[in-house]
Amino acid sequence: MKITVLSGGVGGSRFIQGLLRTKGPGDEVTVIANTADDIDLFGLRISPDLDTVMYTLGGGIDRERGWGRTDESWNAKDELATYGIEQAWFGLGDRDLATHLVRTMRLREGRTLSEVTAELCERWQPGVHLLPMTDDSVQTHIGIDRDGARELIHFQEYWIRLRAQVPVQEVVIRGIDDASPAPGVVDAITGADVVVLPPSNPIVSIGPIAAVSGIRAALGATSAPVVGVSPIIGGGAVRGMADQLLTGLGIHISATGVAAHHGARSSGGLLDGWLIDATDEQQTERIESLGITARAVPLWMSDDDTTDQLARDTMDLALTLQDAR
Amino acid sequence: MKITVLSGGVGGSRFIQGLLRTKGPGDEVTVIANTADDIDLFGLRISPDLDTVMYTLGGGIDRERGWGRTDESWNAKDELATYGIEQAWFGLGDRDLATHLVRTMRLREGRTLSEVTAELCERWQPGVHLLPMTDDSVQTHIGIDRDGARELIHFQEYWIRLRAQVPVQEVVIRGIDDASPAPGVVDAITGADVVVLPPSNPIVSIGPIAAVSGIRAALGATSAPVVGVSPIIGGGAVRGMADQLLTGLGIHISATGVAAHHGARSSGGLLDGWLIDATDEQQTERIESLGITARAVPLWMSDDDTTDQLARDTMDLALTLQDAR
Structure with a gap:
């Protein structure tokens, strides 16, 4: 089975870990990562979401922090601050820095972000096909x-x-209007058996990926069911800080609010199915009235077991939707 | 008094430390640093000699190693090697990396190497006017x-x-033929009371500085005495590795050999005076036959006292030559 995941950083990576632990032996996972939070700092091109996915799946992530490298030091960052470089608010670890150096060097040599990502993944062996959503600057x-x-x-x-x-x-x-999907991205969506939106930020992670027009079209055209996992449990974002982002844009902070924002695929939106937390079960009916199949299951990925179960529940819902066609 | 020093990295820096400790209260020291060992690695512009002078005089050098930063870590370099980046033979410390990042960032913004050096020195306060020999790439x-x-x-x-x-x-x-002296360099030579060539490598440190045509002309024109310190004691380079460089170019490895290579200012060369080690005293006559005033004193800068005494001896010889005019 071909499973394609549209992912932001931390939440998406954790979900994908569960997917990799529970998938069938012949299943292939492709991850299309958000690149809209890429930033140029210190003369370096930094791709936080790509790196978080790569480090997490490749075993190099700092688990407690959720981003950046294990066994990290912060000497270059300290020095930049001492030099009075204003951008030193960014969490630039010394090990992490090497990734940015390689990426920046290769891009300046004329390689694409896709090509650089493939080179970096030769080392990290993330166990998925990791693709940036676009090679263009967004x-x-x-x-x-x-x-x-x-x-x-x-x-x-x-x-x-x-x-x-x-x-x-x-x-x-x-830059989103001029961005084209990176090589392999459209095929990964139209050729997928299942497309998954993990519990990533709907505005700044899933949003930009789905806003690349070629990706949007592929998501509309694919015969695969598109199943998402709510990043909101109860009245708060799973990872905390997204609230201001949602309210500022008039999105209700609830599983239903985010589902309504994404919309049903049957009416031009993104979702066929939507996993909400068991404690939000009472929202099922309202979500289904939007034309989205909802299922209430435990969403907290508090350890490997709960994460694996969420991955299984996601695939179950996807296969149910597939069978229903 | 205005003292101008043409310097490479380690030997020059140590000598300048002695000069700063022993100079008169009103004396000003300008250092024109070699930039011909600058290199572009990992997409960064690295200026080893400028940095060694800056770190040494600013109190940031690793004293045992003689180059790079105190309290250094090597995580970025290790990671670059793990990524298979071939250039990881270079000694790229994490703290040092910040200097290269600032320099590279500024150069890409269109600043000159002189401007960047001034910015970096705002932090390091080396106690000298530190100038690159040129802003051009050499x-x-x-x-x-x-x-x-x-x-x-x-x-x-x-x-x-x-x-x-x-x-x-x-x-x-x-690039040496197209290189112009950086702003302030010519004035620092023509307006100096004393010009000093510390015990730096004659081929790859002093050589390139003096090979910038505008600098060569200024060294010929200045009314200041030009006094050098031999980097060779007995039959070996003070810092070891220069031997192959000298022999490969047909220079005899001796204080006299290097003096002959530099030549007397009276016949179009660089030197008015030349300090040789006390153990090489028997070479005095041969050096003086070249038209260069020689003086034999202890050259080993084994501690602060010997370094300071060498600085005093250098200034003594310079003032003697000045008086003789």
Whole structure:
């Protein structure tokens, strides 16, 4: 079976780990990673979501932090701060830095992000086909009000420096209209048996991937069921900081709110199925009234067992939807 | 008094430390550093001699190693090697990396190497005016024979990767003919009271600086005495690895050999005075026959006291030559 996952960073990676542990021996997993939170800092091209997926699946992630490398040191970052480099708010670890150096060096040599990602994955062997959503430059900017004036800042600055604690006025995904799917991305969607949206941020992770017009079209055209996992349990985001992002854009912070934002595939949206937390079971009917099949299961990926069970539940729902066709 | 020093990395820096400890309160020291061993690696512009001077005088050097930063870690370098990046033979420390990142970032923004050096020195406060010899790209390459064929490799590769253990067939200083002195360099020479050549490598450190035509002209024109310190004591280089470089170019490995290579200023060369080691005193006459005033003093900079005494002896010889005019 061919399983294709549209993924952000931390939540998506953890989900994919479960998928890899529970998949059948012949199953192949392709991950299309968000690149809209890529950023140019210190003269380096940094791809946080690609790296989080690669490090997590390749065994190099710092598990407690959820991002960056194990056994990491922070000497270059400390020095940059001492030099007065303003961007030193970014979590630039010394080991991680090597990945950015290789990526930047290769891009300057004229390679594409897809090619660089393949080279980096030769080392990490993530056990999936890891593809950037696009080889074009796409960068999410967040509109905030600062001293009464609207200001657009890069998503990473909003997320890390401001810790997502400032109201969001708008989200601008720069370059998205001119972005083409990276090689292999469209085929991975149209040729999939199942497409999965893991519990990644609907606005800044899943949103940009689905906003690449070629990807959007493929998601509409594929015969595979598209099944998503709610990133909201009860009234809060699973990973905390997404709330301001959602409310600022008028999305209700609930499994239903995000489902409504994504929309039913039958009416031009993204979803055939939607997994919500068992505690949100009462929302099932409202979600199904949107034309999306809902199933309530435990969503917390608190350990390997719960993560694996969520992966199984996701595949179960997908196969049910497949059979129903 | 205005003292201008033409410097390579380790030997020059140590000598300048002595100069700073022993100079008069109103004396100003300008250092014109070799940039011909600059190299582009990992997409970064690395300036080993500028950094060694800056770190040493700014208190950030690793004293035992003689290059790179104190309290250094090597995680980025290890990772680059794990990625299979061939250039990982270079000693790229994590703290040091930050300097290269700032330099590269600024150069890409369109700043000159002089401007970047000034910015970096705002942090390091080296106590001297530190100037690159040129803002233009100049890179020393070493011709070696490999499998019967002549090959030109960057000096850093020869020095670090091959540990200078391979016979040198030729030295090519790429870009030197088109290089102009950096801002302030010519004035620092023509306006100096004393010009000093510390015990730096005559071929790859002092050589390239003096080979910039505008600098060569300024060294010929200045009314200041030009006094050098021999990098050779007895029959060996003070810092070891220079021997192959000298013999490959037909220079006799002795204080006299290097003096003859530099030549007397009175006949178009570089030197008015030349300090040789006390143990080489018997060479005094031969050096003076070249038109260069020689003085035999202890040259080993084994601790602060001996280094300071060498700085005093150098200034003494310079002032004697000044008085004699």
